[in-house]
């Protein structure tokens with residue numbers, strides 16, 4: 001039997017060699033962790049955020065990876081297109097899109113009767129329409145290549161119906177439904193669309209936010225089969241699986257990564 005030539009993509013350490021990945025909300029927290037992990041797996045990474053992604057890009061480059069920082073507002077179609085244009089010019093296209101940007105770590109707990117219409121709209125606009133804008137702009141570029149991986153960040157709160165953040169919970173439920181609809185519409189173009197639903201994960205923003213310390217962390221841990229706090233690195237295995245060819249026959253799914261709190 002003739003053994004085919006190995007490419008760097010066959011190396012288990014760099015399963016994403018030659019791929020181009022875009023991560024939104026990559027200035028900090030899970031997005032920064034995801035950007036670095038994708039680069040370590042061999043992908044060239046575009047890190048977009050409202051805030052500067054210089055530190056994320058510097059960490060990628062210090063590790064020998066390729067990065068491009070982009071000033072990005074996911075709610076602005078023009079801003080999303082400009083980032084994807086820059087990605088195509090610098091790296092030649094886009095294979096992987098991680099829709100991670102959200103109004104998330106800065107939210108405070110409040111009863112739904114206290115949420116203003118303006119705040120509701122802001123959370124839904126960034127978390128849902130922002131995800132939609134990025135999918136809409138990236139899909140034609142992925143279609144040209146006949147292949148793509150879109151990974152949306154939902155949340156275990158959408159499945160549990162967690163109290164105190166009704167706008168966020170509704171937005172992350174919409175992300176699950178959008179994942180399913182996009183998977184059906186884009187499957188014919190070779191584009192896989194899946195979601196990750198993390199449980200409470202101690203990103204910098206969560207650690208700084210008094211709403212997410214105290215009892216809530218302990219109650220979350222108590223609800224898990226694996227009884228410990230979650231850190232951003234706990235999500236990397238699922239992310240790389242959904243980004244890599246290992247999951248090529250998987251689409252429209254939401255993977256709960258929360259130590260076995262939610263079981264679907």
Ligand SMILES: NC(=O)c1ccc[n+]([C@@H]2O[C@H](COP(=O)([O-])OP(=O)(O)OC[C@H]3O[C@@H](n4cnc5c(N)ncnc54)[C@H](O)[C@@H]3O)[C@@H](O)[C@H]2O)c1
Nearest residue numbers: 025029030050073074101102104105153155200201203205
């Ligand atoms: N940390 C958790 O416990 C947890 C749990 C479940 C789901 N998630 C999801 O994971 C993702 C990351 O969570 P995190 O804890 O790192 O959040 P975070 O708040 O620390 O980071 C969100 C990032 O998105 C960026 N952003 C916000 N609005 C933007 C916009 N309009 N355009 C571009 N960038 C924008 C922010 O600047 C920030 O860098 C979010 O989608 C969040 O909902 C987090």
